[in-house]
Amino acid sequence: MFNFKREHLKKIDYWLVLCIFALVGIGMLAISSATSYSGDIDILRSQFLFFIAGLGLMVLAMSIDYHLLGEWYLPIYILMNIVLIAVFFLGKNVNGATRWIQVGPMTIQPSEFAKIGCILCTAKMLEKYNDKINSIPSLLIIGLFHFVPFILVNRQPNLSTSLVILGILVIQLFISKLDFKVMLTTVGIGTLVLGIALAYIIGNPNQKLLPDYQRNRIVTKIQGGDNLAENYQTNQSVHAIGSGGLEGKGLYQGAISQLNYLPESHNDFIVAIIAEEFGFIGILIVLGIILFMIARGLWIAHAAPDNFGRFIIAGYMGMIAMQTFVNMGVVTSLLPNTGLPLPFISYGGSSLWANMIGIGLVLNVGMRKEKSMF
Numbered sequence: 001m002f003n004f005k006r007e008h009l010k011k012i013d014y015w016l017v018l019c020i021f022a023l024v025g026i027g028m029l030a031i032s033s034a035t036s037y038s039g040d041i042d043i044l045r046s047q048f049l050f051f052i053a054g055l056g057l058m059v060l061a062m063s064i065d066y067h068l069l070g071e072w073y074l075p076i077y078i079l080m081n082i083v084l085i086a087v088f089f090l091g092k093n094v095n096g097a098t099r100w101i102q103v104g105p106m107t108i109q110p111s112e113f114a115k116i117g118c119i120l121c122t123a124k125m126l127e128k129y130n131d132k133i134n135s136i137p138s139l140l141i142i143g144l145f146h147f148v149p150f151i152l153v154n155r156q157p158n159l160s161t162s163l164v165i166l167g168i169l170v171i172q173l174f175i176s177k178l179d180f181k182v183m184l185t186t187v188g189i190g191t192l193v194l195g196i197a198l199a200y201i202i203g204n205p206n207q208k209l210l211p212d213y214q215r216n217r218i219v220t221k222i223q224g225g226d227n228l229a230e231n232y233q234t235n236q237s238v239h240a241i242g243s244g245g246l247e248g249k250g251l252y253q254g255a256i257s258q259l260n261y262l263p264e265s266h267n268d269f270i271v272a273i274i275a276e277e278f279g280f281i282g283i284l285i286v287l288g289i290i291l292f293m294i295a296r297g298l299w300i301a302h303a304a305p306d307n308f309g310r311f312i313i314a315g316y317m318g319m320i321a322m323q324t325f326v327n328m329g330v331v332t333s334l335l336p337n338t339g340l341p342l343p344f345i346s347y348g349g350s351s352l353w354a355n356m357i358g359i360g361l362v363l364n365v366g367m368r369k370e371k372s373m374f
Helices: 006-010 014-038 042-063 066-071 073-090 110-132 136-154 159-174 180-203 212-223 228-244 270-302 307-331 349-367
Strands: 091-094 097-103 106-108
Touching: 014 042, 014 270, 014 349, 042 349, 066 073, 066 110, 066 307, 066 349, 073 091, 073 097, 073 110, 073 136, 097 110, 106 349, 110 136, 110 159, 110 307, 110 349, 136 159, 159 307, 180 212, 228 270, 228 307, 270 307, 270 349, 307 349
Parallel strands: none
Antiparallel strands: 091 097, 097 106
């Protein structure tokens, strides 16, 4: 089961590992500042313990040959969907959304792990059908396979995460043998359907496609207005980013952290803390590390021994890119407010653990690459 040989240790991509430590370290500094006003260090301590446990999960994901995991993709897929279904019956409701399951003293968000499950399972499906990917039956099978977790997450409701799950499929299809014409046609049809659905949602206050709070966020962003309740967090975030300037005010010197102007800023709005206290330079450093990590991952994919490994890495790195874009788009008021954390930086055990498993899978593929890299 475990295939962790000495030669594999020599092939571990330590640049990727260094990126993870850097991002988590920056996140902990920002979380420390975001929660310092209360004098309570429990959140920071929890994030540190989440990271230590996450390192164990990363090593575990590295140790089990990803080909073996691929052989077990159906049981993994079934278990993933069973847990997502269990959320509706055993889940904890917070602010109208049921996304969490209480496990002893901990609260787990299964949709975070579902993203990694979708990356692995869909990668195996694409490898299986890659040579006949341009046939309608193959595309329907893959689409339905991916649609089940998508709809289960969407109905929690968790629109942003379900869209990330959909995006993972699109990215993995992009590097498959899918014909470019088929790809363009699919994108065109998808864009048309999305446009019609968006027009219906905006123009019909009684629509049933989205919960009212999600519709209000979209309408407020597109049509503008003075909805203080919907715009409060984003407005505070934009003010914080602007006040940080080029170099920032310094650690523990930001108004939104020290005066708690932005509630729960250690979660999805952690970028506002970084921007105010470390400035534009701090944000560039964060983006630079993330972009380097993505580029490094794609380089590993280029040398992967098979398509299964390439699909895994493309799906995971695509997920990191999407979540980074959406998270930063929200805090800068480019996009409607969503609930997507910034990978490795935002507070949260489920998100951090899922990402540590994901990076473990990338390292797993990299340890079995065909040629050496710098």
